Amino acid sequence: MSFGESPNTTSLDFNQLSDPSQASAMGLDDFQEQLPTRQLLKVTPGPSADEQYDRLAEVFRPVFAQIAATAKERDRNRVLPFEQVGLLNRERFGALRIPVAEGGYGARLVDVFRLLIELSEADSHVGQLWRAHIAFVENVLVLEDQELRSKWVSRIAAGQIVGNAYTERGGNALGTLNTKASQVDGRWLVTGEKYYCTGTIFADWTTVAVAHPELAGRQIAVVSTQHSGVKILDDWDGFGQGLTGTGTTEFHQVPVDTFMPQQKNDPEAAIFQLVLMAVQAGIARAALNDLRISVQNRTRIFTTGTGVPVHREPQVLQLVGEVSAESFAADSVVIGAVLEVEAALIDPGLNDEERYAVCELAANRAQTIVQPLVIGATSKLFDGLGASSTSVICNLDRHWRNARTIATHNPAIYKARIVGDYEINAVQPQRLSVTGEDSNHRA
Incomplete structure (x- = not known):
């Protein structure tokens, strides 16, 4: 078959x-x-x-x-x-x-x-x-x-x-964390609240970004999600990707199983972004699938068209071809970027800083290209089908909603500038470690 x-x-x-x-x-x-x-x-x-x-x-x-x-x-x-x-x-x-x-x-x-x-x-x-x-x-x-x-x-x-609990929704100053690890009777415990905890509601363990009293900077504690002190809420209210568990996780004196060693210039951030790009590529494919079957099955035509069935309408076929090309391009860019990262991880000729730059730049370049391709493809879907395709029964808008939501991440708007700054000024990509409030901001 x-x-x-x-x-x-x-x-x-x-x-x-x-x-x-x-x-x-x-x-x-x-x-x-x-x-x-x-x-x-x-x-x-x-x-x-x-x-x-x-x-x-x-x-x-x-x-x-x-x-x-x-x-x-x-x-x-x-x-x-x-x-x-x-x-x-x-x-x-x-x-x-x-x-x-x-x-x-x-x-x-x-x-x-x-x-x-x-x-x-x-x-x-x-x-x-x-x-x-x-x-x-x-x-x-x-x-x-x-x-x-x-x-x-x-x-x-x-x-x-393993899930994720890195980000706090607000109230912490930039570069600091309100979620803390503390030692009680010889055991390390985590207390705090996180948001954007994608996947944690489905996971056995979760990584938690914490402030440690004896170690500088962000530390990563791994705790069991099954502990009674962990409360996971399905309160993600984004208009897309609503089923990812990207909501709140509370930690009330939860024992630490592992503190992960800090690895200098590891590729974690690039992997995080490339996963999102793979998801975007999948969304483009799904949109193409729905567009294909909808056009194949459509019998309704317009007098403003050329008078042929929709599956032979030249402009509709052109649009389907464009969505197909955009989906193919998204796949290819993502796979190319992952191959770049894969090669960098085993290249003995790169030092830690160079390896990190290769991985970050590959992910940032991919993100800069893939996201507008997929947002465009999921929007064109409706152009080939007409107003009936906006019916909530069809739920075709889920492709655009999900792609648009993913395209906001970490934040996407900065990626091309980071690449350009490296190309022109050799400025090393910086790690996104802790988000927080701007203490210098005055309303």
């Missing part, structure tokens, strides 16, 4: 099914399943022959298909994807990067991101909620403390998931 076919359509005639004149009329709010579409190219960009990736895809694509089947309804009805995370965890999606000898899949970093694009095509919320876990795994794999590394590799290989 080739890519693009579903099990119950292998014997159907593509040319017949893709011609609305030979099928019954279908409204935009009636379409349920994609018609079979010829896939002359691989589903994801990458090496022409990649047996390892094909083996991984064979494991996870059936799960992605299950996730995609309910994605539209879950988005519309705000149903958090606990079941879908469970399906992925059953196959140990979070252990992709763990070496085979240590109980994982031994995937390359680029393999993880190619799968992440496919997962985000199925459901962008589910793709994004793995953001912190993917970055955490990269940090674990390079730990010099072998006992600590072994502990976390074993947990991840067993299917345990």
